[in-house]
Amino acid sequence: MEEVFANEKINGGNNLVFIRYDGTPLRLAYLNEKLNILIKKHNLHPITIHGLRHTHASLLFEAGASIKEVQERLGHTNIQMTMNIYTHVTNTLKEQTASKLQKYIEL
The missing domain is CATH 1.10.10 (Arc Repressor Mutant, subunit A)
Known part of the structure; x- marks a missing residue:
């Protein structure tokens, strides 16, 4: 992960955790949707x-x-x-x- 963040071209110099390959941030709704799929699949607390x-x-x-x-x-x-x-x-x-x-x- 450090290698990814060390490359300014990848993350645009920001400290975002969830980014696309082009360095733009992922939408929160998308992240929550993917997280909910995992939660349901593994019967975890929401x-x-x-x-x-x-x-x-x-x-x-x-x-x-x-x-x-x-x-x-x-x-x-x-x-x-x-x-x-x-x-x-x-x-x-x-x-x-x-x-x-x-x-x-x-x-």
Whole structure:
């Protein structure tokens, strides 16, 4: 994949994940349609491409990534956008936060 993105002629210098061979972006409706085919075929929980983006951000936070790292990874120019949209707290993070407080109090 890095070889593909290293060629400016292929991706036009952008950081898009889903592109045609000529570097133009694929339509979101097309991507969601193809994803839905796979979901139905394999009896998976329904999700959209944008839903995968939210999941990606949540997993980054759970892995310990900072808000700044997530902002850069998602390509947001404004950190406020990242904070407002993608910082919904997951159950795992809630448990980790409670555990951190408990360990701190026990010291």
